Amino acid sequence: MATNKSLSAANAQRRFGFDAVSTDADEVLNDASLDAVFVVTRHSSHAELACRALATGKAVFVEKPLALTDDELDQIVATVETTGNDRLMVGFNRRFAPLLTDLKDRFGDPGGNLSLRYLVNAGKLDSTSWYLDAGKEGSRFAGEGGHFIDTLGWWLNSLPTEVYAVPGPDAGDVLVTLRFANGSVGTISYVGGGNARFPKETIDITGGGRNGRLDNFQSASVWTGRKPSTRKSRSTDKGQQHELERFIAAVRTGGPMPIPFDSLVATTRATIAVDRSIASGKPERV
Numbered sequence: 001m002a003t004n005k006s007l008s009a010a011n012a013q014r015r016f017g018f019d020a021v022s023t024d025a026d027e028v029l030n031d032a033s034l035d036a037v038f039v040v041t042r043h044s045s046h047a048e049l050a051c052r053a054l055a056t057g058k059a060v061f062v063e064k065p066l067a068l069t070d071d072e073l074d075q076i077v078a079t080v081e082t083t084g085n086d087r088l089m090v091g092f093n094r095r096f097a098p099l100l101t102d103l104k105d106r107f108g109d110p111g112g113n114l115s116l117r118y119l120v121n122a123g124k125l126d127s128t129s130w131y132l133d134a135g136k137e138g139s140r141f142a143g144e145g146g147h148f149i150d151t152l153g154w155w156l157n158s159l160p161t162e163v164y165a166v167p168g169p170d171a172g173d174v175l176v177t178l179r180f181a182n183g184s185v186g187t188i189s190y191v192g193g194g195n196a197r198f199p200k201e202t203i204d205i206t207g208g209g210r211n212g213r214l215d216n217f218q219s220a221s222v223w224t225g226r227k228p229s230t231r232k233s234r235s236t237d238k239g240q241q242h243e244l245e246r247f248i249a250a251v252r253t254g255g256p257m258p259i260p261f262d263s264l265v266a267t268t269r270a271t272i273a274v275d276r277s278i279a280s281g282k283p284e285r286v
Contacts, residue, residue: 002028025049029056036061036251043137047072050088051079059087059251064146066090066268068138073268086261089247090268092150095259096239096246100203102231103212103220104155110208114156116186117204118148121194125172139275140172141190150259150267152178152186155205159263160186160270164283169193176274 001018002025003009009021022028028037029052036059039049047067053060054076067073080086094100125140137143153159158180165176168191176188184207199216211223217238221230246258266286273284 025052029053029058034058036247039063043068043143047076051075054079054085054088055083057083057085059089059247059257061089061091061247063091065138065143065271066146066264067272068142070269070272073265073272077265080261087251087257088261088264089250089257089259090146090150090264091240091243092147092259092264092267093239093243094147094151095154096242097217098237098239098242099217099220099231099233100151100214100239103214103222106222106229107205107210107212108224110210112208113183113185114205114207115184116152116155116206118152118186118188119202120144120148120188120190121198121200121202122172122190122192123194123196123200124192141174141176141274142271145174145176145188145190145274146267146271148188148190149176149178149186149270150263151203152188153180153263153267156180156182156184156186158182158184159266160286162283162285163270163273163277165274165277167278174274174278178270 001009001012001020002022003012004023006023009023012018013021020027028034037053039046039053039060039062041049043065046062046065050060050062050066067076080088122140122144149160160178161181162179163176165174167173168175170191170193172192174188174190176190178186178188180186201216203214205212213221217233217236219230219232221228243258249255250257269286273286277284
């Protein structure tokens with residue numbers, strides 16, 4: 001474990017049982033005994049550390065976002081092309097959530113394009129949050145939006161091709177429309193002015209005479225006939241454990257990463273394009 005401050009490293013070692021700690025990232029990156037590196041630092045350092053880790057030949061898990069700018073993302077793509085190492089994973093965990101994967105299986109393939117709506121009741125930021133340092137760490141949506149774009153693309157089995165975004169009524173609010181390569185459309189409402197007791201995340205899927213709905217990873221319903229079929233979970237499982245299990249299994253076996261590299265790139269490009277669309281007032285190609 002490498003952190004900026006020795007006290008943080010010592011606390012992490014005591015809490016999680018790391019064999020060794022350091023305040024120098026190179027101690028981790030240059031350790032030939034390691035098979036994988038986790039980049040869980042602040043957003044502005046993700047792309048650089050990911051490139052350095054990939055260059056060592058290790059598998060790399062990056063907590064979202066993968067990059068904050070197109071230039072940073074271009075550097076990652078170039079590193080993969082130069083090294084041939086595409087063993088990269090980003091922490092887009094929603095697609096691994098058991099209730100959501102079950103809902104997708106039950107919804108099935110309607111044989112046509114779909115319309116999806118993702119409402120994120122994000123809540124207000126604490127006044128001390130480093131998300132407020134948008135100039136260095138990116139906007140709040142830049143940090144979190146990849147979760148929701150990835151989920152829509154995973155459900156549709158298609159990559160985003162165009163983004164149109166407008167700001168919402170409160171600071172940090174974003175309303176996004178995405179077009180996908182297969183002709184489907186998704187919308188994301190990322191808003192902070194709602195009631196704290198309202199579900200934080202809800203997803204609605206419409207198409208082919210069917211409807212699906214996920215309520216905060218606790219309840220999932222599908223309408224394919226006269227009555228809905230609903231399944232519930234006692235916990236709010238957003239897929240983190242399953243995501244990590246899949247990544248570790250891929251590292252151990254040499255199998256493919258849980259999310260294809262082109263999907264990671266397209267999702268990150270679309271997330272970056274949101275701020276660009278807000279600035280231009282026009283749709284932006286991904």
